[in-house]
Amino acid sequence: MPQEYDVIVIGAGTGGYVAAIRAAQLGLKTAVVEKQKALGGTCLLWGCIPTKALLEHAHALKVVQHAKEWGVTIGDAAVAIDMNQVQTRKDRIVTGLTKGVEFLFKKNKIDWIKGTARLTGHGGVDVFEGDTQTLRARTEIIVATGSTPRGVPGVEIDRKRIITSDEAIQLRGVPGTLAIMGSGAVGVEFASIYNRFGSDVTILELLPRLVPVEDEAVSAELEKSFRKQGITSHTSAKVTRATVSGDGVDIDVQLGDGSTKTIRADYLLVATGRGPVTAGLNADGVGLQMEKGYIKVDAEYKTNVPGISAIGDVITLGGPGHPQLAHVSSAEGIITAERIAGQESRPLNYDHVPGCTYCDPEIGSVGLTEAEAKKRGYDVRVGTFPFGVLGRAKMAGETEGFVKIVAGKQYDELLGVHMIGLRSTELVAEATVALRLESTVEELIRTIHAHPTMSEAIGEAAHAVHGAAIHL
Numbered sequence: 001m002p003q004e005y006d007v008i009v010i011g012a013g014t015g016g017y018v019a020a021i022r023a024a025q026l027g028l029k030t031a032v033v034e035k036q037k038a039l040g041g042t043c044l045l046w047g048c049i050p051t052k053a054l055l056e057h058a059h060a061l062k063v064v065q066h067a068k069e070w071g072v073t074i075g076d077a078a079v080a081i082d083m084n085q086v087q088t089r090k091d092r093i094v095t096g097l098t099k100g101v102e103f104l105f106k107k108n109k110i111d112w113i114k115g116t117a118r119l120t121g122h123g124g125v126d127v128f129e130g131d132t133q134t135l136r137a138r139t140e141i142i143v144a145t146g147s148t149p150r151g152v153p154g155v156e157i158d159r160k161r162i163i164t165s166d167e168a169i170q171l172r173g174v175p176g177t178l179a180i181m182g183s184g185a186v187g188v189e190f191a192s193i194y195n196r197f198g199s200d201v202t203i204l205e206l207l208p209r210l211v212p213v214e215d216e217a218v219s220a221e222l223e224k225s226f227r228k229q230g231i232t233s234h235t236s237a238k239v240t241r242a243t244v245s246g247d248g249v250d251i252d253v254q255l256g257d258g259s260t261k262t263i264r265a266d267y268l269l270v271a272t273g274r275g276p277v278t279a280g281l282n283a284d285g286v287g288l289q290m291e292k293g294y295i296k297v298d299a300e301y302k303t304n305v306p307g308i309s310a311i312g313d314v315i316t317l318g319g320p321g322h323p324q325l326a327h328v329s330s331a332e333g334i335i336t337a338e339r340i341a342g343q344e345s346r347p348l349n350y351d352h353v354p355g356c357t358y359c360d361p362e363i364g365s366v367g368l369t370e371a372e373a374k375k376r377g378y379d380v381r382v383g384t385f386p387f388g389v390l391g392r393a394k395m396a397g398e399t400e401g402f403v404k405i406v407a408g409k410q411y412d413e414l415l416g417v418h419m420i421g422l423r424s425t426e427l428v429a430e431a432t433v434a435l436r437l438e439s440t441v442e443e444l445i446r447t448i449h450a451h452p453t454m455s456e457a458i459g460e461a462a463h464a465v466h467g468a469a470i471h472l
């Protein structure tokens with residue numbers, strides 16, 4: 001006899017585990033099948049948490065390197081990073097958080113079924129780990145199997161010298177030279193980490209600018225800052241081949257001007273995106289509609305097969321790319337669990353998803369870029385305010401960057417907010433709420449921003465949209 005549940009979730013990443021907790025809160029008997037030895041998926045084990053832990057180490061090193069400026073005496077000893085301690089601390093944080101999810105499962109009476117799940121049709125799920133277990137979902141199966149690093153033609157990932165983020169978070173030594181393919185969030189975060197740790201970092205980006213999904217002004221500011229920090233960036237640069245030889249990699253690159261170059265690095269980090277995980281799931285066997293390997297869902301995360309939903313990195317809603325972000329997968333998980341429990345569900349507005357990139361200087365953005373707003377036909381007004389003018393930024397010694405607001409001229413409505421610089425990944429929360437509440441620029445101007453804070457730049461950028469920044 002199969003073990004029966006109301007809901008079976010496959011995958012315990014930020015999509016799956018959050019969906020399970022919400023389903024259990026709403027009274028549904030819930031199980032989660034997870035093949036890893038720990039809960040939390042990419043975000044906790046290989047993604048958000050370990051990378052941001054490493055970035056905090058890089059930040060600590062930066063502060064110590066500038067000790068003199070802070071009036072802190074550390075003597076003449078050379079400042080260095082101890083990678084063993086870095087890894088130990090990072091692993092402790094990861095373990096603490098995965099154990100936290102285990103605790104939440106127990107608290108909510110969610111069963112963790114250990115092993116690899118295979119869909120068998122009509123609510124059935126077989127789980128393989130040693131013996132096969134047979135489960136049945138009375139109401140719904142939620143597929144949340146996530147994503148995995150993806151290579152590109154001509155570049156074979158060997159996980160030793162040509163590595164992915166999975167290996168880059170675990171390096172036991174600081175590479176002398178590191179080449180990074182791709183300048184999305186993952187690429188530029190590792191550039192910041194290893195540049196600060198002491199590596200000679202080169203970024204190779206196929207598109208004409210760094211962080212290509214961000215507003216162009218943000219890309220330009222990051223490029224300027226990276227140059228100052230000694231990070232080399234080649235944009236419009238195509239890696240045609242990478243060959244491991246000895247203790248390094250030879251990387252053939254076609255540059256924007258048509259010339260070619262071979263770069264030698266200790267490691268090549270491939271950060272060109274992630275692909276869906278459906279291997280062994282039997283998606284075809286149960287008739288799931290797929291698009292480019294992703295599971296196709298509607299705005300309520302229902303697949304074409306009744307009784308099977310899918311959320312997170314593994315899905316496509318059709319059309320332009322679905323954001324592969326932890327908070328998106330969790331939001332989708334909550335909506336799906338509530339719908340299954342019979343609650344009214346409202347579709348997510350993907351224009352209101354905040355994006356945070358924790359490189360140095362960090363980036364926070366939400367809504368339309370200036371170029372996107374123009375493309376959608378808005379008569380656009382923008383206002384920009386530099387962080388460098390703020391007292392708080394001067395005190396912190398972090399004066400790079402700005403807040404840029406994109407607004408519609410006709411109704412004064414907020415369309416997008418883009419920022420780069422200190423605390424941008426926190427400040428973007430205000431902009432996200434403002435967008436969700438359909439704020440006008442005038443309402444942002446009338447919102448009182450505490451002094452001295454970095455958030456004053458948001459109020460000032462709003463003033464700037466109306467041509468009247470106070471402190472410029």
Ligand SMILES: Cc1cc2nc3c(=O)[nH]c(=O)nc-3n(C[C@H](O)[C@H](O)[C@H](O)COP(=O)(O)OP(=O)(O)OC[C@H]3O[C@@H](n4cnc5c(N)ncnc54)[C@H](O)[C@@H]3O)c2cc1C
Pocket residue numbers: 010011012013014015016033034035036040041042043044046047048049051115116117118144145146147165186277279280281311312313314324325326327328329356
């Ligand atoms: C280096 C890096 C940094 C990142 N930083 C951020 C960040 O700062 N902020 C942010 O929002 N996002 C970040 N992300 C993205 C974020 O990690 C993902 O968007 C998020 O984890 C997706 O969640 P998910 O639940 O869809 O899938 P996943 O987290 O990938 O979880 C899927 C789970 O399913 C399990 N699984 C797969 N197939 C089966 C099967 N057949 N049976 C049983 N179990 C199975 C897997 O083992 C895995 O645990 C980062 C990603 C990377 C790689």
